[in-house]
Amino acid sequence: MFDNLSDKLQRAFKSLRGQGKLTPENMEEALREIRLALLEADVNFKVVKEVVDRIQYKALGEDVMTALSPAEQVVKIVRDELIAILGKDTAKVKFASQPPTIILMAGLQGSGKTTTSGKLAHWLKNGGHRPMLVSVDVYRPAAREQLKVVAQAINAKLYEGKVEEANTDTVVRLAKEARREAISNGCNILIVDTAGRLHIDDQLMDEMQHLKTLLNPQEILFVADAMTGQDAVNSAKEFHDKLTLTGVVLTKMDGDARGGAALSIRQVTGQPIKFIGVGEKYDALEPFHPDRIVGRILG
Numbered sequence: 001m002f003d004n005l006s007d008k009l010q011r012a013f014k015s016l017r018g019q020g021k022l023t024p025e026n027m028e029e030a031l032r033e034i035r036l037a038l039l040e041a042d043v044n045f046k047v048v049k050e051v052v053d054r055i056q057y058k059a060l061g062e063d064v065m066t067a068l069s070p071a072e073q074v075v076k077i078v079r080d081e082l083i084a085i086l087g088k089d090t091a092k093v094k095f096a097s098q099p100p101t102i103i104l105m106a107g108l109q110g111s112g113k114t115t116t117s118g119k120l121a122h123w124l125k126n127g128g129h130r131p132m133l134v135s136v137d138v139y140r141p142a143a144r145e146q147l148k149v150v151a152q153a154i155n156a157k158l159y160e161g162k163v164e165e166a167n168t169d170t171v172v173r174l175a176k177e178a179r180r181e182a183i184s185n186g187c188n189i190l191i192v193d194t195a196g197r198l199h200i201d202d203q204l205m206d207e208m209q210h211l212k213t214l215l216n217p218q219e220i221l222f223v224a225d226a227m228t229g230q231d232a233v234n235s236a237k238e239f240h241d242k243l244t245l246t247g248v249v250l251t252k253m254d255g256d257a258r259g260g261a262a263l264s265i266r267q268v269t270g271q272p273i274k275f276i277g278v279g280e281k282y283d284a285l286e287p288f289h290p291d292r293i294v295g296r297i298l299g
């Protein structure tokens with residue numbers, strides 16, 4: 001993860017070694033390399049522009065730290081900027097004051113939504129919670145079956161319910177029943193795996209809206225496949241504009257060598273990355289720590 005970006009940034013810093021101070025001339029070359037490194041990592045071009053402008057402004061500004069060498073100064077500025085775009089703090093899950101806490105999982109088909117629902121239940125169980133899972137994807141029996149397999153594997157409660165007709169009324173009924181079931185089983189969290197589609201469409205969004213109004217969830221997490229880069233960022237933005245998300249889970253970070261989605265999604269949607277998926281196993285979910293990611297990039 002981020003190997004290429006890391007190497008390229010090091011090269012940009014190297015070009016400043018041995019320089020007496022930061023000047024517009026020596027910064028020009030370094031900024032060009034930083035810009036290229038970010039673009040090659042598939043960071044959103046608007047984010048790249050903002051970041052590079054701020055680095056330039058800070059590097060040539062009044063309050064540069066003269067105790068540091070030019071290369072060290074720029075490393076520090078880049079570090080601060082990366083932290084600024086990723087968010088300083090590790091985002092937390094919001095819990096309801098009156099259980100059950102409801103977590104709505106949104107995302108396109110194949111993004112890893114069902115797997116992530118299971119991973120999240122597993123993570124919450126390890127934290128001493130009692131989660132219940134429900135799939136309201138009434139359109140794809142295989143998706144509901146998959147969640148059942150997941151629930152069994154991690155030994156978490158599942159509300160199955162009955163699906164006679166595949167429509168929004170059934171979705172709403174299942175969600176209501178699941179909430180009731182969670183309460184009567186003493187489960188303090190209900191994770192709702194919603195329908196996945198290949199593309200965003202009005203029906204999907206209407207149904208998500210219905211669920212949001214009905215359940216008043218504490219969290220609406222958008223699950224996005226990091227390997228799809230800027231497509232993940234664009235769909236996150238579209239979901240956020242229509243639904244107001246509370247956070248993002250970026251999956252398949254283990255296979256994403258470039259890292260562009262991770263470095264753009266918060267800046268584009270305003271929503272924090274709360275978790276990252278780093279493998280197919282149920283324990284391969286980590287809370288997102290911006291400082292560790294920046295450490296990985298800058299060494």
Ligand code: GDP
Nearest residue numbers: 109110111112113114115251252277278279280
């Ligand atoms: P859904 O259609 O969004 O529910 O997606 P699934 O949960 O079925 O996941 C699609 C595929 O991605 C499955 O093969 C998962 O094992 C895989 N997957 C999900 N998350 C991760 C991850 O973090 N890393 C890797 N390597 N694979 C993942």
